[in-house]
Amino acid sequence: MLTEEEKKEILEEAELYPYPAAACIDALKIVQKHRGWVSDESVGDIAEILRMSEDEVDGVATFYSRIYRRPVGRNVILICDSISCMIMGYKTLYKYISEKLEISFGETTSDGRFTLLPVSCLGDCDNAPAMMINDDHYNNLTVEKIDELLEKYK
């Protein structure tokens, strides 16, 4: 069930549009902000509040890369795997992080601390390779910087 706070935030967004369903992406983002991901149950709750079918909501949810339909860890590492970062060596970074955390792309550490995902270009191409952890950008990365960086996220 949606919390009162989630409902309030979703309805506020819906007010800004000519019809409630137009706030579907906003609603998904609100639920994800509070819960970390969007469960089947939440899809149903959003459908109800925005007067859509569950399938419609799920169609939107699964279209967008930054809506998570599966649980993620407390921190999400997004490594840019696009061309400028490939030229500048993202694969070395990935290999190091993957071995250190013992997870591959798409996986979460057993303690739930990190999820590792590839991401398309972060617009940091002149300072490649780049990655994000949660909402924070990091660029000009080298393997030496990684240990210290990950320590910031518990």
Next chain:
Amino acid sequence: MERPLTGHIKKGEAPPGFREYYRAGGYNGTIKALKEMTPAGVTSLVKASNLLGRGGAGFPTGVKWSLVPMEGENIFPKYLVCNADEMEPGTFKDRLLLEGNPHQLIAGMIAAAYAIQAGTAYIFLRWAYKKAERELRKAISEAYREGFLGKNILGTGFNLDIHVHTSAGRYICGEETALLNALEGKRGIPRTKPPFPATSGLFGKPTVVNNVETLSWISHIVEKGADWFKGLSLTGTGGTKLYGVSGRVKRPGLWELPLGVTIGEIINEHAGGMHDGYAFRGVLPGGASTDFLVEEHLDVKMDFSTVAAAGSRLGTGTMIVLDDRTCPVAFLQNVEKFYALESCGWCTPCREGLPWVEKMLSAIEDGKGKMEYLDILKFHTSYMGPGHTFCAHAPGAAEPLQSGLRFFHDDFKRHIEEKKCPWK
């Protein structure tokens, strides 16, 4: 040399606040438009300046605006949308403008909205641009406080609200009709054209979608005129352009330069040339969806028509350099994988063709390719080309592939004959 777009952006410093930018004259053109000009007058001035869209396609901005109905029934509400969904690999120019001078964009958006008489504007922002989002929201609330947004702006009776919408992340949302679907809360799938957004756009109403760099120009052009704008370029097209270089060059970065500087000047002078131990092999001059150019093209002027005549596109003006220590097959496999993943899945050539292309490139890179694959790849570049697909996504993906197959044919052949990647 004049740098109108980046003149107020100082590296490592916060963007100018409203007062600072206003005192520097940044809102002069906006004030002139609203107080002294008719909406049609603003549109014809922008038309006369020959400002070509900076998002990649280069469509004349004034012409786009002139397609919006100004008289008749049911034409309101109208919308202006700023496309700030910069997501093409190797492209990082709008980010500088968004983070470095959000008031320049807002000043331009007010004048643009006035020209088409839109009462609501959206900035459709790339999800990853967190700093840009903070700066934009701050600048927008300042503009409201100073009476440049909201009701009865500057006492002229013109009303405008600007909302920031952060995307949930898909490259296709940069396509203007897919963007409109995303703004409506739907899957970001391109729409059939016609009707064009100018007559039936957001929520079925007249809408103009312009790129960040394009809109950042408007107040400058209104203040200083069409001739001033034209005089900024070396080729007469009009304006300066943000050019970027990424890859193994000495100083990757972004520079505002007159339209028409050569590719060689940008790479060798501004980006400092190739990094020690790396040699130049080729460049995608305008982002990942543009055709390769090589050594013989270094004298090509970076302008819309000249890059097109050389067989590529100016695109976004942000170059990706291929060096001799990066495998061109791996390069293309990476680019095509991006396009395959980002296909919205609506039309068959794109949904099926792109993964097929990516698989063949992977096979060649892994030493499992056959010579006939090259013909199949070549076939796909026309099968996914213009006229066969619903939007420009797959044709864009076909561009680096078709030229890559031609310029790096020997490298493809070596992969297949030696049954391995020579770079590994």
